[in-house]
Amino acid sequence: MAFDVAQWAVYVMGAIAIAALLVLGWRLARVPRRFSIGAAVVLIIAGGACFATYKFLGTRVQQVTLGSITQLGLEKNHAGLRSNAVVYGVPVSVTASWCPLPSFVAGCGVVRNLDHKTTTVQSEIAVYGLIDFTKLAGEKATVNRQTKTIALSLPDPEVGSNTTYIVSVDGIQQRSGVLAAVAHSLVGPFEALFGHPNLTLNTAPELAKAESAALAEGQRSVVLSSCGKQEIAQQLTAAFDLTPAYAGYTVHVTWPQPPAAGVNCAAMQRQLGS
Numbered sequence: 001m002a003f004d005v006a007q008w009a010v011y012v013m014g015a016i017a018i019a020a021l022l023v024l025g026w027r028l029a030r031v032p033r034r035f036s037i038g039a040a041v042v043l044i045i046a047g048g049a050c051f052a053t054y055k056f057l058g059t060r061v062q063q064v065t066l067g068s069i070t071q072l073g074l075e076k077n078h079a080g081l082r083s084n085a086v087v088y089g090v091p092v093s094v095t096a097s098w099c100p101l102p103s104f105v106a107g108c109g110v111v112r113n114l115d116h117k118t119t120t121v122q123s124e125i126a127v128y129g130l131i132d133f134t135k136l137a138g139e140k141a142t143v144n145r146q147t148k149t150i151a152l153s154l155p156d157p158e159v160g161s162n163t164t165y166i167v168s169v170d171g172i173q174q175r176s177g178v179l180a181a182v183a184h185s186l187v188g189p190f191e192a193l194f195g196h197p198n199l200t201l202n203t204a205p206e207l208a209k210a211e212s213a214a215l216a217e218g219q220r221s222v223v224l225s226s227c228g229k230q231e232i233a234q235q236l237t238a239a240f241d242l243t244p245a246y247a248g249y250t251v252h253v254t255w256p257q258p259p260a261a262g263v264n265c266a267a268m269q270r271q272l273g274s
Contacts, residue, residue: 013050017043061144066152067137081235083157083228085128087167088217090210092121121203123210124167127218129157129228143246150240153254157228159219164211169203226259 020043027036131154141152218224237251 009053010050013046013053017046017050020046061142061146063140064143065137066133066139066141080130080132080134081232082131082163083129083224083231085126085165086218086221086224087124087126088214090123090125090213092123092206092210093119121169121206123169123207125164125211125214126167127159127164127214127221127224129159129224129232130163131155131157131232143249148249149252150246150249151252151254152236154232156225156256157232159215159224161211161215164215164218166207166211169207222260223263223265225257226263227265229253229255229259230265 020039024036024039024043027034027039136154139152139154141150143150233251233253236253237249240246240249240251
């Protein structure tokens with residue numbers, strides 16, 4: 001209530017100060033010139049009260065919604081704020097089927113099931129945390145103008161099936177026996193002549209397993225959880241800093257599960273994925 005009264009007092013005191021200044025100027029401009037002590041006193045008192053009230057309003061604590069911060073337009077056409085990713089190296093085994101007959105020959109599928117090879121694939125899977133800000137536009141942040149801090153509560157970043165991606169797939173190794181190698185050398189020229197491949201390699205199922213394995217690691221990762229929250233808090237500070245009214249403010253985020261102490265986030269920065 002005091003801040004509401006003070007907000008009106010700024011305008012009232014300002015108007016009185018301007019009126020006193022006009023009276024003082026009018027008395028000095030007309031002939032004979034006379035200095036008005038009363039107008040000067042009113043100007044000093046009203047001007048001082050206006051300035052003091054303005055400074056008092058600068059100490060207020062204000063509630064703002066995240067959706068009202070234009071520069072947090074990260075929410076518009078953007079999934080939200082995401083943490084840096086941790087990259088996991090996950091080796092997987094891929095089954096490669098081989099048919100010793102030309103692929104256009106009937107029954108090749110049956111033979112293919114009898115003769116297959118196992119291929120090892122080295123894959124790198126990235127896992128990151130995500131906060132969907134489109135669902136948090138109505139959340140309120142507390143702005144303290146005296147301490148220049150902004151405090152707000154956020155849910156823990158989501159780490160799920162939609163927060164993983166494949167960074168690279170390399171180091172493919174394939175082993176075959178003597179008979180398979182001989183058969184392949186005999187049939188290969190005919191396959192090449194007719195343009196039919198005799199070797200098929202489907203990596204999708206195994207890479208899906210690799211993503212699941214990396215996701216399980218990421219969901220248990222204290223580093224990803226703690227450093228991800230730190231990274232999101234830094235992003236929020238930068239976003240608020242783009243708003244002139246909150247430039248230079250420090251953002252404090254309260255999490256359901258606080259970041260763990262003593263986690264080496266610098267080490268994570270060196271191995272993060274974009």
